[in-house]
Amino acid sequence: MASFEVIGGNKLKGDIYPQGAKNEALQILCAVLLTSEPVVISNVPDIRDVNKLIELLQDMGVKVERNAPDTYTFQADDINLEYLNSDQFVEQGRAIRGSVMIVGPLLARFGKAKMPKPGGDKIGRRRLDTHFIGLEKLGAKFNYDTPDAFYSATAEKLHGTYMLLDEASVTGTANILMAAALAEGTTTIYNAACEPYIQQLSRMLNRMGAKVSGIGSNLLVIEGVEKLGGTEHRMLPDMIEIGSFIGMAAMTGSEITIKDCQIPELGLIPDTFQRLGIKMEFRGDDIFIPEQDNYVVDTYIDGSILNISDHTWPGLTPDLLSVALVTATQAKGTVLIHQKMFESRLFFVDKLIDMGAQIILCDPHRATIIGLNKQIPLRGIRMASPDIRAGVALLIAALSAEGTSIIDNVEQIDRGYQNIDGRLNAIGAQIRRI
Known part of the structure; x- marks a missing residue:
C-alpha cells in the first residue's frame, strides 16, 4: 500500500x-463492445480504474492497440463470451464499478451478459436497479445469484419502449442508451441523466450510426439500428x-x-x-x-x-x-x-x-x-x-x-x-x- x-x-x-474525464472514459470504453469495427479513443486518462477496465476488455477478446500515451484503438470483433464464466472475470468486474456498463452493449449485440456485483468507492449505497429495470423494459431477463452476488441477463431481441427512470442515474442512462441503440424500434428515456458524459456518449453513438435525439436534455429518443460502425472520439x-x-x-x-x-x-x-x-x-x-x-x-x-x-x-x-x-x-x-x-x-x-x-x-x-x-x-x-x-x-x-x-x-x-x-x-x- x-x-x-x-x-x-x-x-x-x-x-x-x-x-481526460474519468467518468466519461468508463462509458466510452464499454461502448466499443457495440461494434466489430475499430474505434479510436483519445485523451484517455492513465488512471487505475480506466486501466483495469481496458484490461477487462482485453481479456474478453477486444483487440487493444496503444497508439500514443493517451490514444487507443479498440476492436471488438472476436469477443469470448465464455470468459464471463471465469473466476478472473469475477475478480476484475468487482474491482471497478464502471464495469457494470458492459451489460447493455453485450445484451444488445450478443443477447447475453453476466456481471458480478461491482465495487468502487465506499461512499454509501449505490443501487443498480435503474440499470436492470431499464434493460428489462427493453426485453432483457435478469437473474441474481444471491450467494455469489452475480447477475446474469439474456435477451433474444431487445425492443424499443417508453420508460421513465426512477432516478437520473448517469451510468444507468448510459447502459440503457447503449442497449437501445441496437434495439428494434424506438426507445424513449424520460428523466435521463444529461451530464456532459452522456452527451459525449450520445454523439459518439451517432457517429457510429445510431439515431439518438434530445441530446443535452432529460428526454432521449433512440431509434434502434441493426448495426453500428467504428468511429473516432476524444474525451472531455x-x-x-x-x-x-x-x-x-x-x-x-x-x-x-x-x-x-x-x-x-x-x-x-x-x-x-x-x-x-x-x-x-x-x-x-x-x-x-x-x-x-x-x-x-x-x-x-x-x-x-x-x-x-x-x-x-x-x-x-x-x-x-x-x-x-x-x-x-x-x-x-x-x-x-x-x-x-x-x-x-x-x-x-x-x-x-x-x-x-x-x-x-x-x-x-x-x-x-x-x-x-x-x-x-x-x-x-x-x-x-x-x-x-x-x-x-x-x-x-x-x-x-x-x-x-x-x-x-x-x-x-x-x-x-x-x-x-x-x-x-x-x-x-x-x-x-x-
Whole structure:
C-alpha cells in the first residue's frame, strides 16, 4: 500500500493540464463492445480504474492497440463470451464499478451478459436497479445469484419502449442508451441523466450510426439500428479535476493556470467556487486563478448562510462536494455543505477536524464549516484516503497545512487522478510517494 508524504505550506505556480474525464472514459470504453469495427479513443486518462477496465476488455477478446500515451484503438470483433464464466472475470468486474456498463452493449449485440456485483468507492449505497429495470423494459431477463452476488441477463431481441427512470442515474442512462441503440424500434428515456458524459456518449453513438435525439436534455429518443460502425472520439477534460485544482489554488494561495478546460461544459462548477470567494479569469479556454491572501464566502441576498449542495446535472456534481468542503475551511465565512446523494461521503471530515478545521458534522449528509480565513493554518497529520474524492480533498488540505502529512491508501486517489503527485510537484508541491 502506497502513501504520500506531503510537506505543506508551499505556494504553487504555473500551468497544469487536466486529464481526460474519468467518468466519461468508463462509458466510452464499454461502448466499443457495440461494434466489430475499430474505434479510436483519445485523451484517455492513465488512471487505475480506466486501466483495469481496458484490461477487462482485453481479456474478453477486444483487440487493444496503444497508439500514443493517451490514444487507443479498440476492436471488438472476436469477443469470448465464455470468459464471463471465469473466476478472473469475477475478480476484475468487482474491482471497478464502471464495469457494470458492459451489460447493455453485450445484451444488445450478443443477447447475453453476466456481471458480478461491482465495487468502487465506499461512499454509501449505490443501487443498480435503474440499470436492470431499464434493460428489462427493453426485453432483457435478469437473474441474481444471491450467494455469489452475480447477475446474469439474456435477451433474444431487445425492443424499443417508453420508460421513465426512477432516478437520473448517469451510468444507468448510459447502459440503457447503449442497449437501445441496437434495439428494434424506438426507445424513449424520460428523466435521463444529461451530464456532459452522456452527451459525449450520445454523439459518439451517432457517429457510429445510431439515431439518438434530445441530446443535452432529460428526454432521449433512440431509434434502434441493426448495426453500428467504428468511429473516432476524444474525451472531455475531467471537470472534477478542474474543480479540484481551483480549490487547491485557493487553499494554498497559489497562482495557477488550468489549461484547456472546455469551460462551456463545466456547468455550475466555476460559479460554485466563485461563491466561496475564489477569483478566476477565463482566458480563452483556460482558467487563471490569481494568488489570493484570503477569500470571502458569499451569502444569500437576505444575509443567510451559503448552502452548497449536489444535484443531478445541470446542478453541481456530488464528486466536488468534498473539495468544496475542504476549500471552505480556510475561507472567511460559514458554509453549509449538503451531500444529498451518498450517506457516507462526509465521514472524512474527522481527519480535517484533527488538522484543526472548524467543522460541525450535523448528520451523515450535512456539515457546517466555519472558515478560518487563513488565520490558523491546518496542521499536518497522518490520515488515510477513504475514497477518490475525499482522498484528493485530504491531499489539498495537506498541501495547505503547516508541517508534514502522511496520506495512506493513495491507491484510492490513483483510481481517479493521473500522476497527481508528479504533476503537482512540477508546479511547486512537495509530495513524495512512499
